[in-house]
Amino acid sequence: MTAPPPLxxxxxxxxxxxxxxxxxxRLTMPLVARAAALPGVPSSWRTRAERMVARRAREFQALQxxxxxxxxxxxLGIIGRNGAGKSTLLQIIAxxxxxxxxxxxxxxxxxxxxxxxxxxxxEFTGRENVLLNAALQGVPRREAEAALAAVEAxxxxxxxxxxxxxxxxxxxxxxxxxxxxxxxxxELFIVDEALAVGDVFFQAQCSRFFKxxxxxxxxxxxxxxDLPSVKALCRHAIVLHEGRAVFHGPSAEAVSVFHAxxxxxxxxxxxxxxxxxxxxxxxxxxxxxxxxWRAGTSESGSRQxxxxxxxxxxxxxxPAGVFGVGERIVCDCWIEAHEPLAELQFSFEVSTRHNQVxxxxxxxxxxxxxxxxxxxECLRVRFEWSAHLGVGEYLVDLAVGLGDRGxxxxxxxxxxxxxVASFTVHHGPFKPRFFGVSDLEPSIxxxxx
Numbered sequence: 001m002t003a004p005p006p007l008x009x010x011x012x013x014x015x016x017x018x019x020x021x022x023x024x025x026r027l028t029m030p031l032v033a034r035a036a037a038l039p040g041v042p043s044s045w046r047t048r049a050e051r052m053v054a055r056r057a058r059e060f061q062a063l064q065x066x067x068x069x070x071x072x073x074x075x076l077g078i079i080g081r082n083g084a085g086k087s088t089l090l091q092i093i094a095x096x097x098x099x100x101x102x103x104x105x106x107x108x109x110x111x112x113x114x115x116x117x118x119x120x121x122x123e124f125t126g127r128e129n130v131l132l133n134a135a136l137q138g139v140p141r142r143e144a145e146a147a148l149a150a151v152e153a154x155x156x157x158x159x160x161x162x163x164x165x166x167x168x169x170x171x172x173x174x175x176x177x178x179x180x181x182x183x184x185x186x187e188l189f190i191v192d193e194a195l196a197v198g199d200v201f202f203q204a205q206c207s208r209f210f211k212x213x214x215x216x217x218x219x220x221x222x223x224x225x226d227l228p229s230v231k232a233l234c235r236h237a238i239v240l241h242e243g244r245a246v247f248h249g250p251s252a253e254a255v256s257v258f259h260a261x262x263x264x265x266x267x268x269x270x271x272x273x274x275x276x277x278x279x280x281x282x283x284x285x286x287x288x289x290x291x292x293w294r295a296g297t298s299e300s301g302s303r304q305x306x307x308x309x310x311x312x313x314x315x316x317x318x319p320a321g322v323f324g325v326g327e328r329i330v331c332d333c334w335i336e337a338h339e340p341l342a343e344l345q346f347s348f349e350v351s352t353r354h355n356q357v358x359x360x361x362x363x364x365x366x367x368x369x370x371x372x373x374x375x376x377e378c379l380r381v382r383f384e385w386s387a388h389l390g391v392g393e394y395l396v397d398l399a400v401g402l403g404d405r406g407x408x409x410x411x412x413x414x415x416x417x418x419x420v421a422s423f424t425v426h427h428g429p430f431k432p433r434f435f436g437v438s439d440l441e442p443s444i445x446x447x448x449x
Contacts, residue, residue: 004072004107005105005107006069006070006071006105006107007070007071007072007106007107007108007110007187007188007219008069008070008093008104008105008106008107008110008188008219008221009069009070009104009105010066010067010068010069010089010093010102010104011067011102011103011104011105012065012066012067012101012102012103013063013065013066013067013089013092013099013101013102013103013104014061014063014064014065014066014099014100014101014102015061015062015063015085015088015092015097015099015100016059016060016061016062016100017059017060017062018057018058018059018060019057019058019059019060020056020057021056021057022056025056025057029052029053029056029057032049032052032053033049033050033053035049036049036050061243062085062088062243063085063088063089063092063099063243064085064243064244064245065101065102066089066102066238066240066244066245067102068238068245068248070188070219070221071219072187072217072219073214073217073218073219074219074220074235074236075210075214075219075220075221075222075233075234075235075236076220076221076222076234076235076236076237076238077222077223077224077230077231077233077234077236077237077238077251077254078090078221078222078223078224078237078238078240079223079224079225079227079230079237079238079239079240079254079255079258080239080240080241080258081241083242084240084241084242084243085240085242085243085244086223086240087192087223088243089223089240090114090190090192090223092104093106093190093221094112094114094190106188108186108187108188109137109184109185109186109187109188110186110187110188110189110190111137111181111184111186111188111189111190112189112190112191112192113174113177113178113181113189113190113191113192114190114192119133119136119177120133120165120173120177121165122164122165122166123164123165123166124164124165125161125162125163125164125165126155126157126160126161126162126163126165126168126176127148127152127161127162129165129176129180130144130148130151130176130179130180130183131144131145131148133180133181133183134147134180134183134184137184139183139184143183144183147182147183150182151179151180151182151183152179154175154178154179154182154205154209155172155175155176155178155179156175156202157172157175157176160172161176171202174202175202178206182209186218187217187218187219188218188219188220188221189210189213189218189219189220189221190221190223191220191221191222191223191224192223192224207229207232207233210233211233214233220233220234222234227255227258227321227322227424228322228391228424228426229426230251230254230255231251231252231255231322231426232426234251235250235251236248236249236250236251236254237249237250237251237254237255238254239254239257239258239261241261246261255320255321255322256318256319256320259319259320259321259322260319292309293417293420297417297418297419297420298417298418298419299415299416299417299418300413300415300416300418301399301400301401301413301414301415301416302412302413302414302415303338303414303415304337304338304339304341304414305335305336305337305338305341305344305373305400305414305415306335306336306338306400306414306415307333307334307335307398307400307415307417307420308334308335308336308378309333309334310331310332310333310334310398310420310421311331311332311333312329312330312331312396312421312423313329313330313331313332314327314328314329314330315327315328315330317330320423321422321423321424322423322424322425322426323387323423323424323425323426324387324425324426324427325387325388325389325425325426325427325433325439326386326387326388326439327386327387328384328385328386328387329384329385329386329387329423330382330383330384331348331382331383331384331396331398331421332380332381332382332383333380333381333383333398334378334379334380334381335373335378335379335380335381335400335415336376336377336378337373337374337375337376337377338375338376339375340372340373340374340375341372341373341402341414342370342372342402343370343372343402343403344370344371344372344373344379344400344401344402344414345362345363345364345368345370345371345400345401345402345403345404345410346362346363346368346381346383346398346399346400347360347361347362347363347398347399347400347401347409347410348360348361348383348385348396348397348398348399349396349397349399350385350389350394350395350396350397351394351395351397351419352392352393352394352395352437353392353393353394353395356437358389358394358437358438359385359438360397361408362399362408362409362410364404364408364410365408370403381400383398387423387425388438388439388441389425389437389438389439390425390434390435390436390437390438390439391425391426391427392424392425393422393423393424394422394423394424394425395419395421395422396419396420396421396422396423397416397417397418397419397420398416398417398420398421399413399415399416399417400414400415400416401413401414402414
C-alpha cells in the first residue's frame, strides 16, 4: 500500500532580490538591460551595459535553500529574529510570493492565519465575514451557518459579531479570524504571528484547540516569536538565521539554539561552565564573551571592579531564556578588579518589563561571606533562583559593591548593570495556574457551616 503524500513538502526553496544603489536605478537599469538585449545591438555596447547594471546592483539572498516536510498529525515551528526569512518562507508556502528556486507541494485542506484582518471586508459584520470566509474555502452555506454558534462562542466577542469589522480592536480581530478558521476543519493549519495579539486566556484557548486537533490528526505549521508556544505546541522546529536554516530538530533544542545565536550576553554559544560550589568562584572568561550587553542596558558605579560578562542558563547548565513555572534559573557573571578590594558583595534584581521590581537580594541578605579580589583577578559569581512567576518577560539587573550600609545594600557601588539580561516564563499549553506576577503557593479551604 502506497503511503499518503505529506500535506506540505518544501523542496530547496530559496529567494533572492536584486537591490539597487538608488531609487532611480530601479527604473533605469532594467531598461538599460532590456535595451542591451535587443537584436542588432553591438556586442561591445551590450558588454558595457551589462557591466553598468552589475555595478549598480547587488543580490540579496533573503532565503537560502530550505527543505522540509509536514505529514499528517505533525507539528513544526519556525523561529528566528526579524529579517531571518520567516515571512519570506511563509509567503512562498502560501503562494503569494514566487521563489527564486525550489518548489512547494501542498495536499489536503489548508487553513492559514497569516496577517491580522487579511481576507476580511471591513465594511461587513463579523458574522458576514465568517460566512464569506467559509464560502471562499468551499464550505457549504448550510454547514457554515450550522457552525456559526460555535464560532461565536469561540471568538467570545459578544454582540460585536454583528458589528462592522472596522469597529473591532486588534484583539477582537484575531479572535474572530481564528474562530472563522475552525469551520474549515483543516488538515494543515498555518499560523503566523497573529496569535501574539490575543491575551493570555485566548492564547490558552487556542493552545487547547491545537492540542485537541493535533491529537485527532491535524497538522500545524506555527511561525512565531513566542518561543514558549512553539516549545509547547510543536514537536519539531526550524531555526532561521540570516536566511539560513541553521537547525531542524526537537523544538526544545531549537529554542536553546535560538538563544545561543541571538542573546550572546546571557546565552553565549560556548559550552556551559562546570558547576560552582560557592557563590563566588575563580573562573576564566573567554575574550569573545566580554561585555556583550543587550540593547538598553544601563551602567553605573565607580568601576573599581566591573562585571565583564554573564550567561543565563537552565538547571542543566545549558544556555536558556525560556523557563516553566518553578524551574531553576542560573546566572553566571564574571567580575574583574582594577585594584585590590575587600568586602565585596553581589546582588541581583528581577523586574517586569514595566519596571516593577519582583524580587531583589544581595549576598549580604543571604549571609554569604564577603570576598577579596586582587588587581586583574576575575571572580565568577553564580546567582540562582526559581521561576515562581506569572507568564511574561522579565529583566535582570546585576551589581557588585563594597560592604553593607546596614540594610543589605552596599556602602559603595562599584558596578551596576540595569536590564542586562532577560528571560521568559510560560505556563505550558493549557490554562495558567494563577494570574499576577508571583506564585505565592496558595491554598483554599472550604468548610461547611
